[in-house]
Amino acid sequence: MSKEQISGADALLRSLHEEGVELVFGYPGGAVLHIYDAIFNQDKVEHVLVRHEQGAVHAADGYARSSGKPGVAIVTSGPGATNAITGIATAYMDSTPVVVISGQVRSGLIGTDSFQETDMIGVSRPIVKHSFLVQKAEDIPSIVKKAFHIATTGRPGPVVIDVPKDITDIGYTFDFEYPKEIDIRSYKPVKEGHPGQIKRAVKLLLRAKKPVIYSGGGVIQDNASSELIKLAKLLDFPVTNTLMGLGAYPGSDPKFLGMLGMHGTYEANMAMHNCDLILAVGARFDDRITNNPDKFSLSAKKIHIDIDPASLSKIINIDVPVVGSAKECLHQIIEELGTQSHKIDHEKLEPWHQQISAWKEAHGLNHNLLDQKPAGGKILPQQVIQSLYKETKGEAFITSDVGQHQMFAAQYYFFNKPRRWINSGGLGTMGFGLPSAMGVQFAFPDSDVVCVTGEGSIQMCIQELSTCLQYNLPIKIINLNNAALGMVKQWQDMQYGGRHSSSTYENSLPDFVALAKSYGHAGIKVKKYEDLELAMKECFAMKGKLVFLDVDVDPEEHVYPMLEAGMSMKDMHLSKEIKTW
Amino acid sequence: MKRTVALLMENQSGALSRVVGLFSQRGYNIESLIVAATEDPSLSRLTMTTTGDEKVIEQITKQLNKLIDVVKVLDLGESDYVERELMLVKFANESITRETIKKLNGEIVFENNELLNIQFVGSSEELDQVLKNLASSHPLEIVRTGASGISSNLKTLTI
Ligand SMILES: Cc1ncc(C[n+]2csc(CCOP(=O)(O)OP(=O)(O)O)c2C)c(N)n1
Ligand SMILES: [Mg+2]
Numbered sequence: 159m160s161k162e163q164i165s166g167a168d169a170l171l172r173s174l175h176e177e178g179v180e181l182v183f184g185y186p187g188g189a190v191l192h193i194y195d196a197i198f199n200q201d202k203v204e205h206v207l208v209r210h211e212q213g214a215v216h217a218a219d220g221y222a223r224s225s226g227k228p229g230v231a232i233v234t235s236g237p238g239a240t241n242a243i244t245g246i247a248t249a250y251m252d253s254t255p256v257v258v259i260s261g262q263v264r265s266g267l268i269g270t271d272s273f274q275e276t277d278m279i280g281v282s283r284p285i286v287k288h289s290f291l292v293q294k295a296e297d298i299p300s301i302v303k304k305a306f307h308i309a310t311t312g313r314p315g316p317v318v319i320d321v322p323k324d325i326t327d328i329g330y331t332f333d334f335e336y337p338k339e340i341d342i343r344s345y346k347p348v349k350e351g352h353p354g355q356i357k358r359a360v361k362l363l364l365r366a367k368k369p370v371i372y373s374g375g376g377v378i379q380d381n382a383s384s385e386l387i388k389l390a391k392l393l394d395f396p397v398t399n400t401l402m403g404l405g406a407y408p409g410s411d412p413k414f415l416g417m418l419g420m421h422g423t424y425e426a427n428m429a430m431h432n433c434d435l436i437l438a439v440g441a442r443f444d445d446r447i448t449n450n451p452d453k454f455s456l457s458a459k460k461i462h463i464d465i466d467p468a469s470l471s472k473i474i475n476i477d478v479p480v481v482g483s484a485k486e487c488l489h490q491i492i493e494e495l496g497t498q499s500h501k502i503d504h505e506k507l508e509p510w511h512q513q514i515s516a517w518k519e520a521h522g523l524n525h526n527l528l529d530q531k532p533a534g535g536k537i538l539p540q541q542v543i544q545s546l547y548k549e550t551k552g553e554a555f556i557t558s559d560v561g562q563h564q565m566f567a568a569q570y571y572f573f574n575k576p577r578r579w580i581n582s583g584g585l586g587t588m589g590f591g592l593p594s595a596m597g598v599q600f601a602f603p604d605s606d607v608v609c610v611t612g613e614g615s616i617q618m619c620i621q622e623l624s625t626c627l628q629y630n631l632p633i634k635i636i637n638l639n640n641a642a643l644g645m646v647k648q649w650q651d652m653q654y655g656g657r658h659s660s661s662t663y664e665n666s667l668p669d670f671v672a673l674a675k676s677y678g679h680a681g682i683k684v685k686k687y688e689d690l691e692l693a694m695k696e697c698f699a700m701k702g703k704l705v706f707l708d709v710d711v712d713p714e715e716h717v718y719p720m721l722e723a724g725m726s727m728k729d730m731h732l733s734k735e736i737k738t739w
Numbered sequence: 740m741k742r743t744v745a746l747l748m749e750n751q752s753g754a755l756s757r758v759v760g761l762f763s764q765r766g767y768n769i770e771s772l773i774v775a776a777t778e779d780p781s782l783s784r785l786t787m788t789t790t791g792d793e794k795v796i797e798q799i800t801k802q803l804n805k806l807i808d809v810v811k812v813l814d815l816g817e818s819d820y821v822e823r824e825l826m827l828v829k830f831a832n833e834s835i836t837r838e839t840i841k842k843l844n845g846e847i848v849f850e851n852n853e854l855l856n857i858q859f860v861g862s863s864e865e866l867d868q869v870l871k872n873l874a875s876s877h878p879l880e881i882v883r884t885g886a887s888g889i890s891s892n893l894k895t896l897t898i
Contacts, residue, residue, distance in 0.1 A: 279753060284764045288807040291753065308807060343898065344749065344810040468801035471794070 161333040166295035167196035167326035169334050170259070173302035175202040176336040179230050181221065181600055182206070183214040187234025188274060189261025192326035206600065206629060209621035211238050213593035215245020215316075216619070218256050220594030223580045224555055225601040226381065228255040228310050235261040235323075236274030240281065244587060246316045247285040251584025252375060252402060255314040257305050262291070262322040278320045287315030292325050296332050303340045312347030313466040314379055347465065351482035356490045358478045359437075359461045360498065363491070366435035366459075368510045369395045372418065372447075375402030375583070376440015376464060377484045383407070383576040385488035386439065392495060394504045396514055398426040400441050401568055402583040409572030410552070415514065416523065419447040421565045421717050424521035424730065424738075425514055430455055431728040432513075438462040440484040443473045444584075453726035463487045521719075521732055523569055528691075536712035537687050539563060539638045542694075543570035546608065546636055549694045554606040554634075555598045557581065559591035559615030561645040563638035565717040567610040589618030592635065596622060599631045606634065606698065613639045613667055613708075623677040626704050634697055635706045637670060640713040648716045652731070674706035681706040741770065742796050743788050743815040743822060743888045745896050746803055750776050750783040754808035758785060761806065767791065767799055771824075771863070771885030782810065784896070786887040788863070810898055819891040825884045826859045826866045828873060835876040843869050854879070862886070 164172065170193060174182065183206045186194045197205045208214040211233045218229030233242045239260040249256040262268065263275045279289050288308045290301045298321075305317040324330075363369065377386050383406045390397050390413065397407040398415040407414055416423035418430055430436065436458045441447070443462075448454040451473050462469075462476040463484060470479040480487050495502065528544040543566050546554075552572050558564040558581040573579045580598060582590040595609040609616075616637055626633060647661040671681030680703050684693045690709065697705045719730040722739065729739040748754045755774060762769050767789055774785040789799060796814060803812045815822070828845075832854055840847065840857055849856035859869050863886045870881065890896070 280756070283757060283760050289753075342807065345807050466805070468798065468805055472798060 161335050163331040164334045165192070165196070165326065165328045165331050166298055166321075167192040167328060168199070169295065169298045169332075170302065170321070170326065171196045171200050171203055172334060173299050173336060174230065175200075176299075177302065177306045178227070179203055182230040182232055183208055183217040183221075183597070184232030185211050185214055185234065185238060187238050187261060189235035189263060189323045190232060190238075190321075190326075192323065192328055193232060193259070193261070193321070195328070196326070205232075206596075206625070208593065208596075208625050210619065211241035212244050212589060213596075213619050213622045213625065215242050215256060215258060216248065216587075216590050216593035217597035217600075218258075219245065219249045219254050220557060220580055220597030221601045222254050222256055222597070223594070224577050224598040226577065227601075228257055228306055229597060230257050230259070232259045233261065234274070235263055235278070236276045239276050239278040243281065243285070244589070246282055246318065248582050248585045248587045248590060249316040250285040250287070252582065253314050253379060254316070255309040256316040257309050257319065258316060259319045259321060262320045264324045265293070265322040266324070268322065278318060282318050285316070286318050287313075289318040289320065291320045292322065295325050295330060298325070299334065299336045300340065303337050304342060307340055307342070308345065312345070313376075348481055349483045349486045351463065351480040351487035351490050353490070355478055355480045356487065356494050359480060360491060360494045362435055362459050362461055362478060363393060363437065363495075364498065364502065367506050368433045369393070369435040369437065369507070370415070370429045370433045371395050371397040371437045371439065372400070372430065372441055373397065373403045373406050373439045374400040374441025377403055377406040378440075378576045380440065380465070380484040381576070382440070382483070382485035382488055385485055385492065389488050389492050392492065393502060394507055395437070396429060396511070398422070398429065400447060400583070401581065403441060404568060404579045405573035405576040408574040410574055417568055418727075420721050421569065421719065423523055423569070424719050424732065425517040427719065427721070427727045427730060428517045429514055431726055433458045436460045438464075439488065440464060442469045445473075448474060449721045449727050449729070450724050455727065525570065531687050532712065534712055534714070535687075537684070537690055537709060539566045539640065539711040539715055540570050541687070541690065542636060542638055542709050542711060543567050543610070545691050545694045546610070547571050548691075549698050550606050550608065554578070554608045555580065555595075555602060557591045557595040557598060557607070557609045559609075559611045559618075560586045560588045561612045561615060561643065562640070562648065562715070562717050563610055563612040563615075563644070565645075566638065569717075588615040591615060592619050592622045592633070595633045596625060596629075596631055599633055600629075608634045608636055610636045610638065612644060613637055613641065613670070614643045620673075623674065623679060623704070627678040630702070631704060632700075632702050633704050635674075635704070637706065637708045638711050639667075639670070639708050640711050640715070641667060642713055644713070645717070651716065652720075670706055670708040674704070679704040679706060681708065684709040740792060741788055741790050743786060743820070743886060744796070744800060744803070744812065745784065745786045745815055745888055746812040747777070747782050747784055747810045747896060747898065748806075749808045749810065750781055751808070754783070755785070757806050757808055758803065761802055762789075765798070765802060767795065771883075773885040773887050782898070786885070788886050811896060813890070813894075813896045815888045815890060818894070820888050821891055822862045822886045822888040823860055824863050824866055824886040826869070827882045828857050828859065828878045829880040830855045830857065830876060830878055835873075839872075839876060843872055845869075
């Protein structure tokens with residue numbers, strides 16, 4: 159009775175609906191015309207027409223990162239598929255659950271260099287968690303089921319479903335039945351940590367005198383923030399978060415060290431270097447964290463909890479590796495601590511906390527810049543973030559692009575909740591900010607969604623301003639306009655004798671306010687420090703409107719601290735003049 | 740250090756390219772690779788020899804295990820195992836004597852009045868040695884399959 163004769167295209171939409179998908183981002187074309195007709199003929203799954211396939215995947219990604227639900231994008235074959243690649247690689251590097259459905263030429267044409275044919279399975283192979291080429295329409299339900307299962311479980315990641323056009327042909331129908339369960343014999347991610355390893359970890363935790371909890375994106379992905387906070391409080395341990403992990407531990411908590419790594423705070427990097435124990439959770443010791451792995455935190459014992467066994471001891475040797483989900487393993491550790499006979503001794507951590515306070519005191523970030531008129535007269539980019547924080551009370555969803563503005567946002571906005579900070583940490587994709595903000599705004603229509611960007615990055619997906627008008631997305635774009643590819647310029651200042659090779663635009667920047675207006679949005683230009691806070695207020699007062707706030711910031715500003723390449727985590731530039739080594 | 744890794748994977752299009760792609764993507768070497776369907780037609784068994792230190796081999800097996808198409812991985816070098824490779828060598832008829840062939844445990848698998856095709860079986864190292872000994876007989880063509888292996892204990896690579 160439950161069986162029904164439908165086409166492959168309808169089956170695809172039905173399968174998406176069965177997976178709980180309410181929204182897909184996409185762009186039509188020849189190979190997906192059957193699918194688009196099926197979209198037209200139903201009302202369960204809403205389709206959002208973007209302006210570029212990269213935008214579709216980033217939007218799906220932003221939706222996924224903010225909501226925790228998988229994001230879905232649909233693109234056509236050939237150029238549609240290749241345009242999606244940057245989005246897929248972005249999702250892959252940050253392990254986010256995105257399902258990309260790409261059209262393919264008819265099965266019979268595959269391999270003949272036919273019109274708009276690209277070997278999508280081949281091209282995407284190194285940047286997907288898995289991919290499927292659909293070979294018959296009847297396989298659609300089980301493939302979709304598998305795709306969502308793979309994308310969302312274990313270490314999440316993007317999955318591509320490549321669908322040849324004939325598979326979705328309306329002329330062919332079959333019995334549709336959606337599988338309730340799926341078994342993939344080669345894929346059984348573990349959740350629980352090995353009890354022996356948990357015990358070993360607890361022993362080390364209790365022995366530590368100078369501990370640090372270093373948590374990453376895995377804690378956010380696994381919704382393990384409350385367990386992380388609970389454990390940190392129980393042990394009275396300080397916490398640092400990676401760029402991907404911001405918000406997992408409250409940014410304004412006194413025991414929070416801030417972000418660590420390349421542009422991490424002085425106290426976070428010093429604590430990592432000098433500690434006697436690191437508890438790493440859902441983080442992967444990548445090169446932007448460790449600096450030179452041979453000089454990384456030499457005196458610390460290391461516990462590493464990760465869902466991906468391949469992340470353990472990949473770069474840094476780990477004393478107690480624990481394979482399992484962040485949430486489950488943290489929970490196990492908390493339970494185990496509860497059963498331990500000996501008491502947790504907070505006293506012995508006191509000197510360590512004092513040391514950290516002293517570091518913070520000496521070279522911590524100045525979070526009160528907003529009150530002082532900048533000496534050089536130009537608005538400091540950090541002040542814009544502080545003003546944004548003040549205006550949104552730390553409650554906004556912030557997406558970002560890549561560059562100095564991204565680092566300033568990460569350093570100066572206190573993220574007190576998980577899934578509020580959405581950025582491309584792994585791939586570092588300029589152009590991610592605006593389309594991902596669209597995904598966030600769709601997931602949270604009533605929340606403030608802000609895209610902190612630079613005049614370089616925003617131009618990489620600027621076309622999505624049009625999508626924002628079509629769907630009425632009141633995103634606030636905060637453009638830290640330093641009239642340069644600032645991060646590139648900073649490296650050129652520091653390592654190439656100030657030779658700014660192709661990092662400025664020679665007065666070719668558009669008038670962003672006029673540009674935003676021509677797309678039907680509002681725009682505000684800020685040039686003076688005195689106008690900043692008022693403009694910020696005005697921006698957020700325009701409730702139902704997208705506002706492009708274009709702020710001229712001091713182009714001479716660098717992001718500090720900055721780790722010195724090839725050295726340890728304690729070796730930082732703290733300003734243009736001060737180095738720690 | 741040379742290591743032999745064996746794995747079972749889904750016998751379907753795309754699986755092999757994922758395994759091979761992983762090696763180039765992550766910068767690992769493949770010295771030899773051999774793959775065929777198993778008695779269970781849904782599975783293929785692949786044996787590869789690679790080089791790397793302990794850490795690299797550990798990463799390789801972990802990364803292979805992550806591939807959805809890979810069902811099971813066994814680092815054969817973890818315990819005793821038997822490794823065998825097949826080599827076929829072609830000679831002009833007069834360039835090699837029966838005696839030499841016999842001494843090197845070769846088996847003539849084809850002959851006519853022009854040429855001889857000879858089969859050798861052994862570990863890859865043994866075959867390297869055989870080749871050295873054959874050099875003076877001027878082989879016309881040499882083909883090696885690459886090593887396959889099986890553990891010498893009750894631990895099996897099966898599902
Ligand atoms: C697609 C892409 N191309 C190039 C880069 C290299 N890159 C990193 S930061 C940066 C400059 C970004 O300029 P802008 O968006 O204005 O940010 P700013 O650093 O000035 O704040 C560039 C070019 C990148 N990350 N992504
Ligand atoms: Mg810039």
